[in-house]
Amino acid sequence: MKKKLFILLLIPVSFFARAQDAAILVQKVKDKIGLVNNYEANGKMKTNIAFLKVPVATVKLYFKKPDQLLIKNEKGISFVPKTAVNINLNNVLNNGKYSVLDAGADKIGGTVVTVVKLLPEDDNADVVLSTLYIDPLKLVVLKSKTTTRDNGTYELEMSYGKYIAYGLPDKVIFSFNTKDYKLPKGVTFDFEDGSTKKTPAEKRNNQKGKVEIAIGSYTINKGISDAVFK
Amino acid sequence: MAAIxxxxxxSKQFxxxxxxxxxxxxxxxxDVYGFLGQNGAGKSTSIRMLLTLIKPTAGQISIFGKDLFTHRREILKQVGAIIEKPDLYKYLSAYDNLSIFAKLSGLVPKRTLLMDRLKMVGLEERANSKVKTFSQGMKQRLGIAVALVxxxxxxxxxxxxxxLDPQGIADMRNLILQLSRDMGKTIVVSSHLLSEIELIANRMLIIHKxxxxxxGKVAELLDPSKSLVQLETNNNTATREKLKQTAWGAMLQPDEQLLRLRMNKEDVPG
Amino acid sequence: MWNLLQIELFKIMRKPRTYLAFGIIAAFIFLIQLGLLVNGKDWMMFMMGSLGETMNIDYGKLVNGYAVCFFVLNLLLVHVPILVALVAGDVVSGEASMGTLRLLAAKPVSRTQIILAKYFATAVYVFALLAWIAVISLVVSLAVFGKNDLVVAKTSGLQLIESSDVLWRYFFAFGFAFIAMMVVAAISLLLSTLSENSIGPIVATVGIIIVCTLISEMEIPLYQKYIKPYLFTTYMLGWKGFFYIGSTADGETIKGSIQYLPAILKSVGALLLYIVALVSASVFIFRKKDILS
Incomplete structure (x- = not known):
């Protein structure tokens, strides 16, 4: 009986202890990311959105603390989802006050990760819930999932290499919700081959989009002018 | 004399x-061969058949001793024509018009030749003027240059x-006579005016419907002392045979179906 | 034949209406270019629609020479048939009404050659017209608006063609447009051999194109199934096919590819068949025709 009572008492204690551990883990990740004040990076961006057919684009990424991030196609044209600024974790981790909840452990590609949920304290914040999958040993986020009020759910998957010391990924896969593109009425007659069947409009309305950026090199903390983001 | x-x-049936x-x-x-008939008598249709513009329903045409439709190009190289109004390319100059039709006739036209032809019809001064600025008479003269180039x-x-105005008509008449007399050309000319044919043609054909x-020969056909009498009988062939036996036989015209007699005016029965 | 072709070309070149078409085209394209120079970004924002809410788009780059040319062709190529008909509808009937046809046909040249020479001369005119469009809409646009990737809007979405992958597509698109316009020229030629005034064939050609386009575009199953496949207008928009780039399963474009190549080739085949049939019919009719004008 006593033993049972002890266990009952122990549950909330361990729960709080684990929540505290999670908060510490998040803080450690934040500290690591915090080492980077700004960077400029070269990458290749692959876009996978149903209504958008584009080639792999050579892009430059510019970041400046606290939350400025720009993905730019220096030469040609690229369509960059506005929510893609969130590929920078600063924007997830420094986005107002939140409480940290431990959601246990999981596995991503053979790596054991700690799952952490961030609940914003501001009820009116756009972000409703963020879930982070953190590698507790290397102190990097491998995956994150954010649910927002206005911009749907987006997901980040990251893999690390040379720049792991700064918490900067070599590859980011950004998944997001997108609405379909509609050609303005009366603009053009299409050329069809006659075999393509038209998908009903409602089926195409809410779709998942995916942007994959492979980053070759970073130039870290060498300073970046604000003018770049203008 | 060779038949041209x-x-x-x-026959042509529309x-x-x-x-x-x-x-x-x-x-x-x-020959200057006159083709006489009222408007709508079939003169133009016949002439257009001679120029391969209209395909005959039946019959043969041979020109220079060759069948027109099998030797068309060869024959047409030796034919010049004005067909009704002398319509030419209005937006082109007299010189360019002449040059085009010379090329179409298989010529490689030299400037001197073309200018010479324009001079012949009195248009050398207007060689570079557009045809749309020309009077009817000038167009007609250019048409002649085109036909003769x-x-x-x-x-x-x-x-x-x-x-054409009276002067134009007189000029045309002189030109036709000149071409025939001085250059030995064979000319077929159609008109609905007997007076015109009479002045220029040596032989003529009258066509109706x-x-x-x-x-026949114009001089004979228009001999003022003779009249042509046409008889209508129940049986033309039989009558013809009978007439041959009489003094009238000498006056019979060598006609296939019609029964005609050429006789002195005073001999025509009242 | 070469001689006849030269003569026909000479006649077309000297006709004032020939230059009318060139003037109209130049004026039209300059107006579009001016408009886009001033309001190009607004136009692109309109084209991208709600996409601008969820995507960062560099509208300035979108308005480039290739895009301007694409826009011009979209608007213009629908109307070029009228300009083609203006000249092609006149080649035989114009001479009939002017009175020169009887002189021409009484010359030692075959009627088949006359028709073919007229058609080839029209081809040269159409080629010059398209070259003129190419120079003004492409070369001038590139000089004024610069070069960049081309974004093509389709009903099903957008696709981006890298700037290095665009020029050859224009080359082929103009080639295709040439074949399509030669069908129009062949229709005009046929009508021209049947008529003795030049307005009739021009108006009739334009009328035929309008009716066929309407039937082609009507979504009525009966027409779609039994009539549309046989209308030449169904195949006339094929030039656009060169700007529909192929892509992998996950939406990555394949440089140098064409999405519906077999469909384009089918269109070319259909249009060539039309040309052969219509020109043969013109020759047949003209050879049999009694010239009474």
Missing amino acids: IQVSNL KDIHAVDDLSFTVEKG HDPQLIILDEPTNG GRKIIE
Whole structure:
């Protein structure tokens, strides 16, 4: 009986202890990311959105603390989802006050990760819930999932290499919700081959989009002018 | 004399209209051959058949001794024509018009030749003027230059005096006589005015409703002391045979179906 | 034949209406270019629609020479048939009404050659017209608006063609447009051999194109199934096919590819068949025709 009572008492204690551990883990990740004040990076961006057919684009990424991030196609044209600024974790981790909840452990590609949920304290914040999958040993986020009020759910998957010391990924896969593109009425007659069947409009309305950026090199903390983001 | 044009049993039917009906005639070398008839008699249709513009329904045409439709290009190289109004490319100059038709006739036209032809019709000063600025008479003269540019052996003129003023008509007449007399050309000329044909042609054919009325030497046909009498009988062939037995036989015209007698005016029965 | 072709070309070149078409085209394209120079970004924002809410788009780059040319062709190529008909509808009937046809046909040249020479001369005119469009809409646009990737809007979405992958597509698109316009020229030629005034064939050609386009575009199953496949207008928009780039399963474009190549080739085949049939019919009719004008 006593033993049972002890266990009952122990549950909330361990729960709080684990929540505290999670908060510490998040803080450690934040500290690591915090080492980077700004960077400029070269990458290749692959876009996978149903209504958008584009080639792999050579892009430059510019970041400046606290939350400025720009993905730019220096030469040609690229369509960059506005929510893609969130590929920078600063924007997830420094986005107002939140409480940290431990959601246990999981596995991503053979790596054991700690799952952490961030609940914003501001009820009116756009972000409703963020879930982070953190590698507790290397102190990097491998995956994150954010649910927002206005911009749907987006997901980040990251893999690390040379720049792991700064918490900067070599590859980011950004998944997001997108609405379909509609050609303005009366603009053009299409050329069809006659075999393509038209998908009903409602089926195409809410779709998942995916942007994959492979980053070759970073130039870290060498300073970046604000003018770049203008 | 060699036959330049030999037409036999030529017919053209447009739907239910017989524009030309069983027409035969011969044009000899050096003739100025008059083609006389009212408007709509079938003159233009016949002339257009001579120029391959209209395909005959039946009959043969041979020109220079060759079948027109099998030797078309060869024959047309030696033919010059004015067909009704002398319509030319209005937006082109006189010189360019002449040059185009010379090329179409198989010539490689030299400037001197073209200018020479324009000079002949009195248009050398206007060589570079656009045809749309020309008077009817000037167009007609240019039309003649076009018809003669490749020095053809046979010249076919369909109503060449239409729309011309008296001076223009006189000039045209002189030109035709000159071409015939001085250059030995064979000329076919159509008109609805007997007075015109009378002045220029040595032989003529009168056509009415697509059929030949008479063909012969102008001097004979128009001899003021003679009249032509046409008889209508129940049986023309039998009557013809009977007439041959009498003194009238000498006056019989060598006509296929019609029964005609050429006689002195005072002999015509009242 | 070469001689005849030269003569026909000479006649077309000297006709004032020939230059009318060139003037109209130049004026039209300059107006579009001016408009886009001033309001190009607004136009692109309109084209991208709600996409601008969820995507960062560099509208300035979108308005480039290739895009301007594409826009011009979209608007213009629908109307070029009228300009083609203006000249092609006149080649035989114009001479009939002017009175020169009887002189021409009484010359030692075959009627088949006359028709073919007229058609080839029209081809040269159409080629010059398209070259003129190419120079003004492409070369001038590139000089004024610069070069960049081309974004093509389709009903099903957008696709981006890298700037290095665009030029050859224009080359082929103009080639295709040439074949399509030669069908129009062949229709005009046929009508021209049947008529003795030049307005009739021009108006009739334009009328035929309008009716066929309407039937082609009507979504009525009966027409779609039994009539549309046989209308030449169904195949006339094929030039656009060169700007529909192929892509992998996950939406990555394949440089140098064409999405519906077999469909384009089918269109070319259909249009060539039309040309052969219509020109043969013109020759047949003209050879049989009694010239009464």
